[in-house]
Amino acid sequence: DSGVTQTPKHLITATGQRVTLRCSPRSGDLSVYWYQQSLDQGLQFLIQYYNGEERAKGNILERFSAQQFPDLHSELNLSSLELGDSALYFCASSPRDRGGAGSYEQYFGPGTRLTVT
Amino acid sequence: GQSLEQPSEVTAVEGAIVQINCTYQTSGFYGLSWYQQHDGGAPTFLSYNALDGLEETGRFSSFLSRSDSYGYLLLQELQMKDSASYFCAVSGDYGQNFVFGPGTRLSVLP
Numbered sequence: 001d002s003g004v005t006q007t008p009k010h011l012i013t014a015t016g017q018r019v020t021l022r023c024s025p026r027s028g029d030l031s032v033y034w035y036q037q038s039l040d041q042g043l044q045f046l047i048q049y050y051n052g053e054e055r056a057k058g059n060i061l062e063r064f065s066a067q068q069f070p071d072l073h074s075e076l077n078l079s080s081l082e083l084g085d086s087a088l089y090f091c092a093s094s095p096r097d098r099g100g101a102g103s104y105e106q107y108f109g110p111g112t113r114l115t116v117t
Numbered sequence: 118g119q120s121l122e123q124p125s126e127v128t129a130v131e132g133a134i135v136q137i138n139c140t141y142q143t144s145g146f147y148g149l150s151w152y153q154q155h156d157g158g159a160p161t162f163l164s165y166n167a168l169d170g171l172e173e174t175g176r177f178s179s180f181l182s183r184s185d186s187y188g189y190l191l192l193q194e195l196q197m198k199d200s201a202s203y204f205c206a207v208s209g210d211y212g213q214n215f216v217f218g219p220g221t222r223l224s225v226l227p
Contacts, residue, residue: 042217042220043160058214098147099147104150104165104167104208110158
């Protein structure tokens with residue numbers, strides 16, 4: 001158990017709908033990262049927040065948005081869903097905001113499996 | 118941008134040693150990480166190198182050469198439970214992506 005929690009575990013929805021995925025980081029971790037993992041795209045970095053501020057952005061679609069709240073939990077909002085958005089969405093947390101000297105570990109939650117039908 | 122290359126598959130027998138290579142191209146570099154992911158599971162952290170050289174953690178070691186943009190993960194005394202996918206990942210400059218490689222699927226045979 002990494003200490004990172006994600007809800008829900010599974011989500012089935014229809015095309016065109018909007019969903020919200022929730023992540024609670026490990027106690028004390030200020031960074032939250034969101035990743036999308038699909039069979040054909042591998043593990044893709046979406047976005048990072050550190051202590052409430054956006055820190056880095058990856059290949060996140062305009063239909064997707066995220067935020068980190070004052071209690072450090074984060075939500076990933078996916079709208080106008082398409083079949084291709086079906087994937088496993090991971091949240092990870094870290095006490096640091098980026099790499100550099102010293103250890104740089106990201107702790108992954110169990111993921112949310114999204115199925116768009 | 119950033120890109121990483123690693124072999125897609127590696128097969129070895131129990132007790133053997135295997136090395137998984139990773140080469141990267143990045144416009145900024147802070148460090149190279151390695152993660153293990155079992156089928157159906159979440160990635161778990163194995164090691165991180167920010168400086169050149171070898172880092173050892175039990176049966177696993179990781180090496181980095183910044184001048185060659187190259188690193189590897191060395192797994193010793195392989196066990197069946199080591200069968201999994203292994204990902205290298207680069208953390209770039211502040212504000213840039215955290216990029217994972219395509220992953221190497223390791224199969225450990227009895």
